[in-house]
Amino acid sequence: MYRNNNQGPKRGVALYSYSAEFGFEKTLEDCFEDIHDMGATGVEILANTHIENYPYPTDEWVNYWFSLCDKYQVEPVEYGHWIDCRVLQDRLLSTEEAVARLEQDLRLAHRLGFKVLRTKMSVVDDALNPVENWREIIRGALPLAERLGLTMCPEIHIPTNLKSQMIIDFSVFRHKFDEGEFVDPHFVPNEPEDIIPLIPYIYCCHAKFIHMNDDFEETTIPYKEVLMALRDNGYNGYLLSEYEGADKYDQGYEVGQTLRKHHIMMKNILGY
Amino acid sequence: MDKQVIQSVGFRNIEENGEIVGFQLKIRLPYYRGVYLSQIRPGHLIVDGESFGENEIMWRVNGEDFTYADMRKDCTRHWHPMEPATLIVKKPGGLKQGFHDLTYGFCCTHSYMPPFMEALEDPDKPAVIYFREFGQNTNSRRLLIV
Numbered sequence: 001m002y003r004n005n006n007q008g009p010k011r012g013v014a015l016y017s018y019s020a021e022f023g024f025e026k027t028l029e030d031c032f033e034d035i036h037d038m039g040a041t042g043v044e045i046l047a048n049t050h051i052e053n054y055p056y057p058t059d060e061w062v063n064y065w066f067s068l069c070d071k072y073q074v075e076p077v078e079y080g081h082w083i084d085c086r087v088l089q090d091r092l093l094s095t096e097e098a099v100a101r102l103e104q105d106l107r108l109a110h111r112l113g114f115k116v117l118r119t120k121m122s123v124v125d126d127a128l129n130p131v132e133n134w135r136e137i138i139r140g141a142l143p144l145a146e147r148l149g150l151t152m153c154p155e156i157h158i159p160t161n162l163k164s165q166m167i168i169d170f171s172v173f174r175h176k177f178d179e180g181e182f183v184d185p186h187f188v189p190n191e192p193e194d195i196i197p198l199i200p201y202i203y204c205c206h207a208k209f210i211h212m213n214d215d216f217e218e219t220t221i222p223y224k225e226v227l228m229a230l231r232d233n234g235y236n237g238y239l240l241s242e243y244e245g246a247d248k249y250d251q252g253y254e255v256g257q258t259l260r261k262h263h264i265m266m267k268n269i270l271g272y
Numbered sequence: 273m274d275k276q277v278i279q280s281v282g283f284r285n286i287e288e289n290g291e292i293v294g295f296q297l298k299i300r301l302p303y304y305r306g307v308y309l310s311q312i313r314p315g316h317l318i319v320d321g322e323s324f325g326e327n328e329i330m331w332r333v334n335g336e337d338f339t340y341a342d343m344r345k346d347c348t349r350h351w352h353p354m355e356p357a358t359l360i361v362k363k364p365g366g367l368k369q370g371f372h373d374l375t376y377g378f379c380c381t382h383s384y385m386p387p388f389m390e391a392l393e394d395p396d397k398p399a400v401i402y403f404r405e406f407g408q409n410t411n412s413r414r415l416l417i418v
Contacts, residue, residue, distance in 0.1 A: 016304070019304040019405050020404075020405075022353075022354075023273060023353060023354040024273070024275060046304070046305050048305040048306040048307070048350065048352075049304060049305045049306060049352075049353060052352070052354075053334075053352070054306060054350055054352065055350060082305075082383060082384055083383070084308065084311065084347075084381075084383040084384075085383050086381055086383040086387070087308050087310055087311055087347040087381070087383065088310050088344075088345070088347055089310065089311075089313075089344065089381060090344075120384045121384070122383035122384060123383070123384060123385070123386060123387075124387065125386065125387070126386040126387075126388050127386075128386060246403075246404050246405075249404040249405070
């Protein structure tokens with residue numbers, strides 16, 4: 001299977017960006033060809049959205065998936081999925097039930113050639129704290145993840161600051177940061193260099209963007225500084241373009257053109 | 273598949289043994305990700321002012337039929353955004369020929385969003401917190417029965 005073994009940050013696309021068009025203007029193959037057009041080599045899928053007959057795809061579909069990866073020289077980079085602990089409306093799932101469902105996703109991610117998962121935890125309150133047993137759930141699935149060579153990653157998403165308590169909490173399985181090394185400035189923007197100490201623990205980046213102008217500049221995020229910080233400090237993973245603008249749902253909107261602008265920008269900054 | 277939630281294809285009366293026993297329509301999931309059946313919160317179907325509750329509507333998903341009681345406890349069968357579901361309603365004689373005004377309301381739970389958001393939502397009313405990628409709770413369409 002195609003793998004991009006180049007050093008440095010690599011360009012890819014999160015299929016979430018196509019949410020408004022997928023299944024209408026765009027098939028899965030159209031998305032892959034679009035990615036190939038951009039010179040990008042990696043893809044993130046959302047399991048519940050992009051896998052036909054999820055969570056039980058047929059072998060024919062899995063073969064089709066690999067045929068697309070081969071044809072368009074795109075590698076499976078990140079398997080986006082959820083642990084829906086509130087899937088039943090009258091009670092939370094038990095740890096054992098949640099582990100079994102998580103293991104089902106691990107097996108499926110492995111079957112599709114992924115090595116990294118964005119594992120979205122269920123939350124129980126308005127502060128977005130995860131379910132109380134989240135550590136037990138992750139720990140319960142670690143032996144299988146290890147056996148299959150998979151890494152589960154939490155998504156650090158706005159408004160979480162890169163220096164916040166949540167980073168300490170999520171780091172327990174890899175690295176223990178010193179208490180006091182972090183403050184908790186929710187809703188305070190980070191400086192680009194704040195990402196540098198975290199780079200050894202980053203397996204994948206959503207390269208989110210809100211607004212690209214016609215000069216191929218993102219007008220809300222200091223992209224050049226962030227990408228330089230990643231490149232100059234040894235990040236070898238993917239930057240998966242994820243377009244957040246709600247206008248992608250407007251009649252006639254073509255997110256593929258917006259993604260191309262983003263890739264022109266990243267290509268110009270990275271030089272490839 | 274239509275972009276509208278209520279699909280133009282699939283709206284018709286249902287005949288069994290020469291009798292019209294009810295009608296059906298198809299809806300798609302307007303959410304950016306699929307859901308397990310137990311995540312669905314069905315509301316009411318209103319046809320020309322006549323209301324049908326969740327226990328009067330059978331859902332057909334991937335060729336299997338589910339009552340509301342079945343769906344509530346089924347967290348293994350998954351409804352995909354690309355596969356419209358069929359709503360089946362018993363109504364002797366069905367719907368008469370001509371135009372019908374249909375409104376259907378439903379929403380879903382989202383474990384990764386704060387629980388207060390779900391508590392705010394009534395499947396029979398427009399979303400209190402509306403995200404385009406989550407879709408609207410209530411959807412209407414005027415369609416013909418032949």
